[in-house]
Amino acid sequence: MTKFEELNISPATLKSLKRMGFEEATPIQAETIPLGLANKDLIGQAQTGTGKTTAFGVPMIDTIDYTKDIIQGIVIAPTRELAIQVSEELYKIGYGKRARVLSIYGGQDINRQIRALKRPPHIIVGTPGRLLDHINRNTLKLDNVRTVILDEADEMLNMGFIEDIEAILAKIPEDHQTLLFSATMPAPIQRMAERFMKDPQIVRVKTKEVTVSLIEQYYIEIQEKGKFDVLTRLLDIQSPELAIIFGRTKRRVDELSEALNLRGYNAEGIHGDLSQAKRLSVLRKFKEGSIDVLVATDVAARGLDISGVTHVYNFDIPQDPESYVHRIGRTGRAGKAGVAMTFITPREKSYLHVVEKTTRKKMERMEPPTLDEALEGQQKAAMEKIIQTIDGNNLSYYKQAADELLEEHDASTVVAAVLKMLTKEPDTTPVKLTEEKPLPVKRDRKFDDRKRGYDSNNRKRTPMKSRQGHSHGGKRPNNSQYKSKSNSYK
Ligand SMILES: Nc1ncnc2c1ncn2[C@@H]1O[C@H](COP(=O)(O)OP(=O)(O)OP(=O)(O)O)[C@@H](O)[C@H]1O
Numbered sequence: 046m047t048k049f050e051e052l053n054i055s056p057a058t059l060k061s062l063k064r065m066g067f068e069e070a071t072p073i074q075a076e077t078i079p080l081g082l083a084n085k086d087l088i089g090q091a092q093t094g095t096g097k098t099t100a101f102g103v104p105m106i107d108t109i110d111y112t113k114d115i116i117q118g119i120v121i122a123p124t125r126e127l128a129i130q131v132s133e134e135l136y137k138i139g140y141g142k143r144a145r146v147l148s149i150y151g152g153q154d155i156n157r158q159i160r161a162l163k164r165p166p167h168i169i170v171g172t173p174g175r176l177l178d179h180i181n182r183n184t185l186k187l188d189n190v191r192t193v194i195l196d197e198a199d200e201m202l203n204m205g206f207i208e209d210i211e212a213i214l215a216k217i218p219e220d221h222q223t224l225l226f227s228a229t230m231p232a233p234i235q236r237m238a239e240r241f242m243k244d245p246q247i248v249r250v251k252t253k254e255v256t257v258s259l260i261e262q263y264y265i266e267i268q269e270k271g272k273f274d275v276l277t278r279l280l281d282i283q284s285p286e287l288a289i290i291f292g293r294t295k296r297r298v299d300e301l302s303e304a305l306n307l308r309g310y311n312a313e314g315i316h317g318d319l320s321q322a323k324r325l326s327v328l329r330k331f332k333e334g335s336i337d338v339l340v341a342t343d344v345a346a347r348g349l350d351i352s353g354v355t356h357v358y359n360f361d362i363p364q365d366p367e368s369y370v371h372r373i374g375r376t377g378r379a380g381k382a383g384v385a386m387t388f389i390t391p392r393e394k395s396y397l398h399v400v401e402k403t404t405r406k407k408m409e410r411m412e413p414p415t416l417d418e419a420l421e422g423q424q425k426a427a428m429e430k431i432i433q434t435i436d437g438n439n440l441s442y443y444k445q446a447a448d449e450l451l452e453e454h455d456a457s458t459v460v461a462a463v464l465k466m467l468t469k470e471p472d473t474t475p476v477k478l479t480e481e482k483p484l485p486v487k488r489d490r491k492f493d494d495r496k497r498g499y500d501s502n503n504r505k506r507t508p509m510k511s512r513q514g515h516s517h518g519g520k521r522p523n524n525s526q527y528k529s530k531s532n533s534y535k
């Protein structure tokens with residue numbers, strides 16, 4: 046492990062990092078911070094949740110001239126929520142230096158942004174479209190920018206933002222430094238990226254696997270029709286602290302979150318058709334834990350860092366393997382463990398293989414839990430609740446009533462009744478879920494799948510042809526498989 050003190054970081058920034066509670070640099074930080082400080086162009090690839098934001102944030106913060114109120118650094122990110130999150134992290138890293146960081150993104154009042162830009166920040170963080178909008182209105186001047194960061198670079202290039210990015214880069218002086226970061230960097234995208242870099246250093250943290258080893262990965266082969274009941278059983282058995290469920294389309298996300306609410310789960314959806322205010326409020330509630338299930342399209346797949354996400358469910362398998370890597374990477378962050386479950390319809394089996402080939406890791410097959418197993422899981426959760434309440438040791442007020450009950454019934458009957466009350470029995474409230482058509486059968490990965498059909502929010506995948514098949518035997522779930530372990534950076 047490398048100490049931040051060994052990396053040539055300024056004392057003010059070292060202090061900020063301490064304040065953030067970071068003790069040692071993660072491998073990607075140890076490798077890229079010195080290169081970034083030495084003004085090198087670089088491509089940094091490391092697994093999800095391993096601290097890439099700080100890896101690019103520290104050199105950016107430490108190479109700015111704070112005597113000047115001009116924009117010297119720009120970070121481009123694919124989604125609004127990510128732009129906000131990155132700007133917050135940069136603010137924390139730059140706290141010691143009193144760095145001023147501003148995020149500008151679509152869906153927010155442009156006049157407010159224009160007013161904020163009147164006193165230029167040191168660093169601007171934004172989404173490509175809105176940045177370009179300001180450039181075209183002449184409200185954003187980038188002539189003094191010397192560091193450009195593309196976070197989730199592969200996603201932005203893949204999503205067809207290359208022209209926007211090139212138009213932004215055209216407004217920045219030639220001799221700027223460019224840093225690209227992502228957990229995934231497919232070769233064709235990397236070649237495309239290198240077009241606008243100078244002799245980039247490529248830093249790949251050497252690990253066997255693309256995904257984080259602390260994430261247990263399972264798949265369940267299941268017919269489209271059976272997905273929802275199995276999902277609710279899994280939620281009951283696994284009782285995640287916070288869970289993210291990814292669906293393929295916006296309609297899917299709406300229907301799923303409504304269905305989950307009907308069955309008594311505390312869920313809300315997030316996707317690109319919601320107002321920005323709604324997107325932010327859903328995310329805030331999820332972070333605070335006032336909702337514990339977030340249903341999302343891939344708009345939430347990249348970069349978002351929400352502590353407490355113990356489980357990720359791919360209700361629909363993603364269309365490309367990179368998306369899988371990022372989706373499941375919303376759990377298992379910063380040394381914590383996580384569980385990822387992926388539903389695969391028999392027709393979509395080929396996608397499983399494509400994902401496994403890319404991640405170089407096999408997902409473990411799991412049989413859908415039965416109703417009995419779900420009930421057992423519920424009972425176990427109820428028992429845990431009772432034990433926690435006993436440990437809380439605040440029971441004196443209830444003792445007399447307890448003694449009265451015990452005079453008339455034996456102890457095990459009383460406890461059984463309490464368990465029954467605390468157990469959520471199977472709920473068969475009807476829900477509406479439009480069947481999603483399976484993805485087209487995939488033979489090999491040739492990048493033809495890259496021409497994805499995005500809507501105006503650059504999110505929606507083109508719906509494809511459909512068929513269903515059969516499922517067969519495999520491993521049965523048991524509760525121990527579902528538990529997350531906690532761990533720290535080694
Ligand atoms: N040196 C460190 N020590 C401890 N925690 C850290 C350190 N660096 C970053 N973290 C924390 O790790 C978490 C993940 O960081 P970050 O979001 O930068 O990951 P990432 O590599 O960008 O992931 P993704 O690929 O999903 O975008 C954050 O909560 C961050 O605060």
Ligand SMILES: [Mg+2]
Pocket residue numbers: 097098196348
């Ligand atoms: Mg990141």
